[in-house]
Amino acid sequence: MKIAVCIKRVPEMDVKFRIAPSGVAVDETGLKFDMSDFDGYAVEFALQTTERLGTGEVVVISLGPDVVQETLRKALSMGVARAVHLKADSVPADGFAIAQALAAELKEGGYDLILFGKHAADTASGTVGLMAAELLGIPMVQACTKLSFADGKGTARREVEGGAEIVAFALPAAASIDEGIARPRYPSLKGIMAAKKKPMDVKPAQLGAARLTIMKLALPPERQAGRIIGEGAATVPELVRLLRDEAKVL
């Protein structure tokens, strides 16, 4: 099985972000970057799938400036065979523009399966994979928590409000990966050494026109500062009174 995984380099989220003077980007000073978490699950799942089958190849693709090669290199050190860097000055906010570039690259790749993370940790939009699959004209299953293959067909589980759906689809196909499917392995020292010699194909990204743009970034309005109303079960009557008379939610 030949599998492509599209990955994104994003900042780690456990920090206090500052907005850059431009007002339309975050200040990247001091931020640490890594593969977006859902994309990591997708890479791990792809590796496990080819390892289980004993055949096939995993290719990772990332779009952006030269620094995305670090993220691609990490995937190579996990065991991915080769990487494609779609070079662009920056990653546009417009998911359709990105999907067009990815589809142009994926079209001739002969992939049986194209994987994405459910969404990128920074934008949390989750549109690129579905749009790319539409442009390629292949079936797509979004946000899979389980995924298996037999006889050229796939079966997936998707969590939906109040339950789950089991979905059947034909290959070749695309899928995006939700939590719970596979925990990414840590690259071994051997893997890190081997990754240095693995092929990294660099090409210009054929981005579509960007028609979704960032006008402004702002910190969300602060909630009114929290208030501790008391300690222990003795405070319960006061809480009920506040919920009824002040918040009016009872």
Place this chain on the structure above:
Amino acid sequence: MANILVFAESRGGSVRKVAFELLTAARSVAAGGEVHAILAGAPGIAAQASSLSKFGAVAVLVTEHPSLSAYNAESLAALVSDRAKSGGYRAVLFSASAQGKDLAPRVAARLGVPMAADSLSVAFDGDATVVTHYVYAGKIIATLRLAAIPAVVALRPGAIAAVESSGAGRIESIPPVGDPSTSRVQVTESIRGDSRKLDLSDAPVIVSGGRGLKAAEHFKLVEDLAAAFGNAAVGATRAVTDEGWRPHSDQIGQTGRQVSPDLYVAVGISGAIQHLAGMRTSRTIVAINKDKDAPIFKIADYGIVGDVFEVVPALTAAIKEAKAKG
């Protein structure tokens, strides 16, 4: 004046509340234009159309087919994009629900336009559409400009409260596009949670539990409190779903569900940023935690420092009593 198309999602033959929220949002931007709703399902779904008229759908376009009883991504993408093209709409609105998150990007790609995902608000500015959307784990709010018509926008469930509107709408039947039974992606089984339980996006109250509950069996405390409210759903933190105490579908947070109920009760939840990203837009937040320095208290309207095993049963009893008094 702008005509707006709304995808009115249904499940199990019933229209979901999010459809009414979308109609309310559509009315607010239509500026005298018409709001149309597209409703698709198994034969019989047409009986649900009048509920959409009540929320301001001037036309409800109904498509019935046996293969539309479950969510049929490819068939619905063809149906909605076809109608969006032929109807000359200014915007097509979806809910950022499990269905809408899946469907909206498909429709946008078929129309050759970008889209705005998981938006908190939507407004028109001439030919452009302006939305707000949380980025960076809910720590930053982005104002985005969408320069394409139709504007495809998915709105976060609960971001806009559904408000009824007087007036009757017409109901039109439209055929499916292609044969829905031949879609390459088919739902073969729908697994229902407990049908008596409210879903997180439908519930006005959410009682949510964290690691402070210490073990799966102690979630009974959370369930009992939810039952006392009578209109509450049960949620959980990622730590809890990772432990397997609750199903993954209950997880609230950056990587799980994003909710905005009227009341959110956080039980034994410290308040990691990933969790706050999924619930900070709740109208009123109550936190019960033994650690007075827990970050959850920084955003809780009402905090009680104490042992959840003592405070929660007392609260359950008090809510029962308050509800009994009406």
